[in-house]
Amino acid sequence: MVARKQFPLPETSPCGKSRIRICWSGAKGPREIAVAEAALDDVFIDDISFPAADRYLLGATLFLPRRAKRHAVLINSATAVPRKIYRGFAGYLAGRGCAVLTYDYRGIGDSRQKSPVGYNQPKSLAGFKASMSEWAALDVTAAVAWMRERYKNLPLNYVGHSFGGQALGLLANNSEVSRALLIASQAGYWKLMASPERYRVYAMLNFVGTPLARLLGYAPGWSGLGEDLPKGVFEEWVSWVMSKRYLFDDARLSGLKNFPQFNGAMR
Template sequence: MEEQRGTAAAADGHELAVTRFAAQEPAFASVLIAGAMGVRQDFYAPLARFLAANGMHVLTFDYRGMGWSRRRPMRGFEADISLWVERDVAAMLAEARQAAPALPLCVLGHSLGGQILGVTPGAEGVRAAVTVCAGSGYYRYNDRIPLQVRLLWFVFMPLLIPIFGYFPGKALRVVGDLPRGVATQWRKWCLHPDYIASESAAYREAFLRVKAPLLGYSFEDDELITKPAIDNLHGLYANAALERRHLRPSDVARLAVGHFGYFSERSRDTLWQDTLAWLRTKVR
């Protein structure tokens, strides 16, 4: 298996850090892994290697200003989530497709990556998609850490963003540093019951263009996103062939899975195998 770090151009020419994982032959599909807010792409490398070893070309990337794509101070860096969607994710979809044009293209989106798939230009051409812990960020859905959520949206962000010119989440151990526009737009969505669909009628309609098979994982012990939030978000994918798996840790022989445990090596023989088998079936 060949693994190569490099760069790829976003739609406006901005260079993004990427890692390409070449499949062991014969390859049956390509997959783009779109990550969660504040999570660097190497977090997904174990899963990427597993998929590549089992016949999938895999592309991972960092949104501009984040992870290995961060090449300048965060203060004054101009980006919001809509820009990530329209210029970064759309271009990475095209990059993955161009690398193996004869193969079906799939997407695996974690949290934010699964939320924004529906509004990404080109998503209607995806053959199959998997979401992991992707749900509405509307703050009233989160009844597990209500105090922390309210402090984030009503105290820390409105207080600190004007002072620093970005959200200094790394110092707070919350999400990580975020560009001003990203944090501001995310906060606006999280304070609205319709979350991402509150951005515009065009965003709500964009979800309807996704008609591919869609597998959505959620976990009973997810500390960040609850089942109602995940069900609400997946309701936007009204024309997709949706399958939901809401699991307890004991269902996959684990003591805990939470928001990030799907991507642990401990998921290799359970969740990863389940995902691989599902993708093989859907891209035939």
């Protein structure tokens, strides 16, 4: 890992609350330090990568408390949401004594391949092979294994946002998780959504996203999705949203057999 740099900051914020100092690899000065309202302890942040189950490299960030670690926490993103969105939450947890990992699924954020032309520009997702079920089987499974191996003596807590929560049941190693907190991870069948949101989702997926994915070879984020999505991910997601039992109607989804083996606490 790259050596961390640390810069002094006042012990209190302008509003009078205690705050943590968050430092990360490559910071050039105090302006590049993110400050989160939390505890007094320092939090160190490392941008790293780890291999998925098929050795594809995934971009990730590890948040570490200076004091003794009491829990390991894995934060699993929603569909089309990069890990940076959870940075403040991860820093807060680290300030409370947790070792926290955030990461991007393949094709998203720092897990997207770089273009050979231009400086650090993302490569087009046209032709990039990935699916939502592969996100679970290859990426999330590897993230659980990475945290379990690194923090063998700590309880492993799983935070799942939307798809990140739905993926838990699909994992072959979900029994390694001690506790799970699922946020907005309900069944995504479009008719279960409140009106008029259900009609907006139906129209966006079928009349905007699907034609664009077929035309461009991926689903562009500017269509209202968030981040760009690989075509295979988008198409599988649409098929689930249009199915009455959501992903449970997908006969090809081998990970469904793993749901019963999770026996941890859940909220």
